[in-house]
Amino acid sequence: xxxxxxxxxxxxxxxxxxxxxxxxxxxxxxxxxxxxxxxxxxxxxxxxxxxxxxxxxxxxxxxxxxxxxxxxxxxxxxxxxxxxxxxxxxxxxxxxxxxxxxxxxxxxxxxxxxxxxxxxxxxxxxxxxxxxxxxxxxxxxxxxxxxxxxxxxxxxxxxxxxxxxxxxxxxxxxxxxxxxxxxxxxxxxxxxxxxxxxxxxxxxxxxxxxxxxxxxxxxxxxxxxxxxxxxxxxxxxxxxxxxxxxxxxxxxxxxxxxxxxxxxxxxxxxxxxxxxxxxxxxxxxxxxxxxxxxxxxxxxxxxxxxxxxxxxxxxxxxxxxxxxxxxxxxxxxxxxxxxxxxxxxxxxxxxxxxxxxxxxxxxxxxxxxxxxxxxxxxxxxxxxxxxxxxxxxxxxxxxxxxxxxxxxxxxxxxxxxxxxxxxxxxxxxxxxxxxxxxxxxxxxxxxxxxxxxxxxxxxxxxxxxxxxxxxxxxxxxxxxxxxxxxxxxxxxxxxxxxxxxxxxxxxxxxxxxxxxxxxxxxxxxxxxxxxxxxxxxxxxxxxxxxxxxxxxxxxxxxxxxxxxxxxxxxxxxxxxxxxxxxxxxxxxxxxxxxxxxxxxxxxxxxxxxxxxxxxxxxxxxxxxxxxxxxxxxxxxxxxxxxxxxxxxxxxxxxxxxxxxxxxxxxxxxxxxxxxxxxxxxxxxxxxxxxxxxxxxxxxxxxxxxxxxxxxxxxxxxxxxxxxxxxxxxxxxxxxxxxxxxxxxxxxxxxxxxxxxxxxxxxxxxxxxxxxxxxxxxxxxxxxxxxxxxxxxxxxxxxxxx
Numbered sequence: 001x002x003x004x005x006x007x008x009x010x011x012x013x014x015x016x017x018x019x020x021x022x023x024x025x026x027x028x029x030x031x032x033x034x035x036x037x038x039x040x041x042x043x044x045x046x047x048x049x050x051x052x053x054x055x056x057x058x059x060x061x062x063x064x065x066x067x068x069x070x071x072x073x074x075x076x077x078x079x080x081x082x083x084x085x086x087x088x089x090x091x092x093x094x095x096x097x098x099x100x101x102x103x104x105x106x107x108x109x110x111x112x113x114x115x116x117x118x119x120x121x122x123x124x125x126x127x128x129x130x131x132x133x134x135x136x137x138x139x140x141x142x143x144x145x146x147x148x149x150x151x152x153x154x155x156x157x158x159x160x161x162x163x164x165x166x167x168x169x170x171x172x173x174x175x176x177x178x179x180x181x182x183x184x185x186x187x188x189x190x191x192x193x194x195x196x197x198x199x200x201x202x203x204x205x206x207x208x209x210x211x212x213x214x215x216x217x218x219x220x221x222x223x224x225x226x227x228x229x230x231x232x233x234x235x236x237x238x239x240x241x242x243x244x245x246x247x248x249x250x251x252x253x254x255x256x257x258x259x260x261x262x263x264x265x266x267x268x269x270x271x272x273x274x275x276x277x278x279x280x281x282x283x284x285x286x287x288x289x290x291x292x293x294x295x296x297x298x299x300x301x302x303x304x305x306x307x308x309x310x311x312x313x314x315x316x317x318x319x320x321x322x323x324x325x326x327x328x329x330x331x332x333x334x335x336x337x338x339x340x341x342x343x344x345x346x347x348x349x350x351x352x353x354x355x356x357x358x359x360x361x362x363x364x365x366x367x368x369x370x371x372x373x374x375x376x377x378x379x380x381x382x383x384x385x386x387x388x389x390x391x392x393x394x395x396x397x398x399x400x401x402x403x404x405x406x407x408x409x410x411x412x413x414x415x416x417x418x419x420x421x422x423x424x425x426x427x428x429x430x431x432x433x434x435x436x437x438x439x440x441x442x443x444x445x446x447x448x449x450x451x452x453x454x455x456x457x458x459x460x461x462x463x464x465x466x467x468x469x470x471x472x473x474x475x476x477x478x479x480x481x482x483x484x485x486x487x488x489x490x491x492x493x494x495x496x497x498x499x500x501x502x503x504x505x506x507x508x509x510x511x512x513x514x515x516x517x518x519x520x521x522x523x524x525x526x527x528x529x530x531x532x533x534x535x536x537x538x539x540x541x542x543x544x545x546x547x548x549x550x551x552x553x554x555x556x557x558x559x560x561x562x563x564x565x566x567x568x569x570x571x572x573x574x575x576x577x578x579x580x581x582x583x584x585x586x587x588x589x590x591x592x593x594x595x596x597x598x599x600x601x602x603x604x605x606x607x608x609x610x611x612x613x614x615x616x617x618x619x620x621x622x623x624x625x626x627x628x629x630x631x632x633x634x635x636x637x638x639x640x641x642x643x644x645x646x647x648x649x650x651x652x653x654x655x656x657x658x659x660x661x662x663x664x665x666x667x668x669x670x671x672x673x674x675x676x677x678x679x680x681x682x683x684x685x686x687x688x689x690x691x692x693x694x695x696x697x698x699x700x701x702x703x704x705x706x707x708x709x710x711x712x713x714x715x716x717x718x719x720x721x722x723x724x725x726x727x728x729x730x731x732x733x734x735x736x737x738x739x740x741x742x743x744x745x746x747x748x749x750x751x752x753x754x755x756x757x758x759x760x761x762x763x764x765x766x767x768x769x770x771x772x773x774x775x776x777x778x779x780x781x782x783x784x785x786x787x788x789x790x791x792x793x794x795x796x797x798x799x800x801x
Contacts, residue, residue, distance in 0.1 A: 124215025553646020
């Protein structure tokens with residue numbers, strides 16, 4: 001039961017395949033006479049295929065020829081098969097009959113092929129034609145009655161009934177015309193001697209030979225036959241064979257001896273000398289072969305071509321000196337050699353194709369042909385390289401090139417598909433063509449940054465709008481699908497939007513600073529970037545960027561103790577006979593910069609006695625360089641400069657007073673301060689006069705300067721540098737607030753040699769105020785302005801240090 005069902009299924013499948021093959025094997029056959037004008041309607045090919053003209057147009061119907069001239073075309077609006085080029089059957093096919101032109105009808109979407117064949121019907125447009133206008137025969141008077149003399153036949157380019165059908169000759173009492181059919185089917189004429197010739201009565205006879213074809217209208221050709229009657233010659237030449245046959249390879253070398261014909265004559269002397277010649281040979285063969293008139297050797301003078309002619313037929317005449325002749329037939333058969341490589345003809349190519357095209361997509365339609373015969377003409381076709389394509393046979397000698405899997409443009413954007421055709425000859429010949437296929441892109445790859453994250457280092461105090469870094473992303477797609485647009489993902493940095501800090505060039509990925517950065521306020525921040533392509537739909541990728549602000553030496557050292565130029569109001573005490581290395585005081589300074597820009601060094605710039613005090617280069621401690629003695633001055637004024645390690649190097653300086661005393665009390669200090677105040681009062685009067693003059697001058701200069709600036713250019717304010725980064729006691733703020741350290745910060749417990757004196761040696765008045773201003777050009781010194789209000793001082797202020 002199961003076997004029976006299986007057989008029924010097989011029958012249904014075989015029937016379906018048979019129907020499909022029959023549909024694809026439909027072959028259209030037509031006929032048309034040669035010499036038809038262009039546009040001549042051969043047939044309605046749409047009706048023959050049961051397809052209306054609209055379908056022909058929609059499916060892009062067209063004709064594909066095997067090569068050469070396209071003689072026909074389709075009018076897709078009417079479905080008519082029209083003559084496109086003039087057709088000369090005689091030139092196209094020669095003597096071959098029937099003469100047919102083959103082509104294929106191709107309809108796309110879906111692809112469908114039909115074979116077609118048009119037989120070209122011959123018209124009687126060529127008259128018979130003799131090769132010579134005159135022929136000469138020499139016939140001995142002793143020639144026996146009934147002797148036959150073959151005449152040159154006329155050639156007619158037409159075939160069939162339009163070819164030569166009969167010969168006529170002017171009436172003669174000596175000769176009768178006989179028409180024969182040759183081995184090739186062509187008609188030829190021969191003279192038959194019907195009356196004995198008599199040299200003494202007549203030695204020359206002229207006849208007119210006319211060839212007539214069977215066309216309508218009938219055409220003719222005429223030649224003159226001149227007969228010379230010779231004196232008696234008793235023996236005829238005789239060939240040793242009546243028919244000669246030989247096979248030659250089509251690539252036989254030039255001057256190769258194909259064969260040799262031999263005839264003998266028993267006559268002696270002139271009548272026994274034989275001359276060989278072709279008595280009947282076509283014009284084509286006369287250009288290929290020649291015969292040696294003395295030896296009878298037939299030589300090849302032009303390379304044979306099997307594809308042009310497979311058999312060459314001719315007749316050779318042997319004539320003795322007396323005019324007697326004999327004929328033999330010669331057949332030279334051309335043996336095919338594998339001398340024609342296969343031809344690959346590409347009928348249609350589709351390029352480019354999208355990379356997401358499904359497998360089995362037809363790329364090209366091509367046909368194969370080989371002019372050789374037998375195994376030499378059997379061709380196999382294959383792809384040379386291992387690529388995602390395959391060749392599928394279609395109609396006879398037709399192949400479809402199609403994809404074997406889905407393509408990926410990023411893997412390969414173009415293919416050079418090598419198709420090889422090899423015949424079955426020995427040795428085999430082959431041909432190769434290359435079909436260039438381009439794969440068009442679709443947006444199937446997102447952008448990719450060349451780094452997962454970026455680190456950008458930029459110096460502080462940069463110019464707004466300066467380039468600080470660059471990012472780069474790439475996209476494996478092409479054209480618009482690979483065009484990348486960069487943007488900043490908006491976020492907050494220290495409460496500010498990212499766009500207020502930096503911007504990015506959307507085309508190049510260059511990152512620019514929107515504002516100048518200050519390392520002392522912000523030393524690092526990060527944000528995200530997005531790279532988005534312009535494909536449809538668009539794809540994107542993100543990357544994180546870390547921006548590190550590099551510190552610059554833009555802050556001079558800030559001296560915290562003692563206050564710069566405060567030596568007039570406070571003094572440090574050094575006991576008399578203090579040992580070398582005794583710490584008198586310490587200069588305390590900080591720098592708002594970082595790293596080496598904040599590394600401070602201390603130097604003694606000026607001193608009353610340079611040999612008595614030294615300053616620690618890194619600590620700022622002021623120590624005695626030797627033991628103090630009673631011979632040393634009682635007061636000393638020191639100027640200390642503090643430098644940082646930046647480039648350019650910045651510095652600040654301060655002055656301080658040091659008293660050398662044995663036993664100092666509070667009253668002594670007060671008296672010293674009073675003396676200093678008196679001396680300062682004297683100097684103050686002079687300073688006030690000078691200050692008043694300078695202020696007046698500066699006031700006038702300022703008015704002129706302000707007016708000049710307003711007229712010439714906008715005012716540009718100076719740059720203030722604020723020290724930061726140091727933890728200071730309460731009550732101290734930056735220089736902008738014009739505040740200072742509390743006096744208690746500068747009060748220092750010092751012990752004299754008197755062990756009972758444990759109170760503070762010196763205090764600064766509470767109403768003293770110090771303000772520190774750094775100039776715009778970052779000069780090497782800090783200007784310190786100390787404003788003092790006159791108050792009673794101790795005796796230590798009596799002498800100005």
